Amino acid sequence: RLLAEAVVHFPATLVEVTLGAGAGGKIGLRNYVEEEQGEPGGGGARGTARNGTPARPPRPPAEPARTVVTELWLAEDEFQEVAVAPGSCITFCLKEFRGLLTFAEASNLPLTIYYDVPGRPAVFTLDDPLLEVHLVLATLADPESGSRSPTANGASVSPAPPDDFADDLESYMMAVETSAYEGGSGAPPSPTFPLRTPGPAHSEPEEEQEEEEAVPGTPPHKKFRSLFFGSVLTPGEPRLAPTQEVLAEDSDGEY
């Protein structure tokens, strides 16, 4: 319930929120503004779905100045139990989280959040003698760190990405998209760096078709539920790395 009250402060269209453990025993929530892409949320999706151009319309260079940044700090003693490493923080998708909160509030169950380093998934659990709920959300990878783990649904504002980690995000999303379209094969069509340029071009028409089929106004991240079941894309590795832990199995095994 506490968290439900907290998320009210964030605008309904906000895509991602950062949860962090700050100094002085406070837990903070902050809306996350993507550096490269300016306004988070539905704007980019509309651009790609409606016009049929093969190249994504280029977004204006970052306007992070134009979005309202909201920050909320909660005291540790507002939580029932806190065990966090100070300075740790993760960024995840707010929309799915809100859904879970609505459910948790209605069922009056305590919510526990388990998280690791940025990039590793975060698990939200509700426990009850009768019911156990685990929500696994991908978290945004820290661009400075070397890890190339799956990232959150940045593709809702998918423009032509420049050449840093957002690129991996792009190609990962591309891979997941295509694989979802092809029936969840799990093996991305263009997993390696050199092939990435033709990759997006290849999956573009498919993606656009998918988007057009979607109900107008449907937020694009509804499609990316496949994130939970997706495989980890690590550039240079054509296969699913065996050391990667799959937290939730792809349930549609049949094609």
Added chain:
Amino acid sequence: MRFRAKIVDLACLNHFSRVVNTVARLAKTCTLRLAEDKLYFILSDKVANGGVSVWCELCQGNFFDEFQMEGVAAEHNEIYLELVPENLSRALKTAQNAKTVKIKLTNKHCPCLTVAVELPSLSSTSRIVTHDIPVGVIPRRLWSDFREPSVPDFDVSIYLPVLKTMKSVVERMKNLSNYIVIEANLSGEMNLKIETDLVSVTTHFKDLGNPPWVSDDESPSSAQGKDLESMAEARIDIKKLLQLLAGQQVNPTKALCNIVSRRIVHFILLHEDVSLQYFIPALA
């Protein structure tokens, strides 16, 4: 350039939120002018806005418990900011039962108006939510763009009917036409008319009363020379009118409009501590 203000009283906060909501419905971007004793929300008439202009004046003492402002220079002790009122409105929306709300001008990655809301919470320390609303600082050389618009040389000035009634009438009319004709005379009669190929609808209001204006240069006797029955009319965009009416959550103390035939309609809404002027140009 510094600005800090604090609202402690819940009623003041609600009132301020309502004003900001109203402004948010009228303009996407507007100018906030901070003076020593007043705040102004200004939208100047540009083609991009469809020629409408807004002038909303608030007495800071009626809202803020603390108000400290240092303008750009000693002789020009004011600050002009460009902001999106919708952002401010949303930030205040979550502050409905706050203990205090502080607004300050800060410089994060860009100049921001930081709204810090202190909310009651279960723990010992209250919860603080901050919203950093990016604003643009308007340089002094552009301040002359935002002067208070003068009251036009109107043909008719009349009190408006109950805004709720007027709003429901205009809302229905909006479905039929994009333009509405407002006409009124000095006998307290006003008509709202729309006309399409298929139908024309007119709503008549009577006994509205005409506000007495004291003119500086003309003697009062000249007013009697005017024909009390003749209507001054203006055809305006119905959506603009509806934006004004829909944004009113509280009935104003005084609501009137001045019509310059076929040129402009000037609405004045007065509450105890807020005055709102809205100009809608007439269309051919």
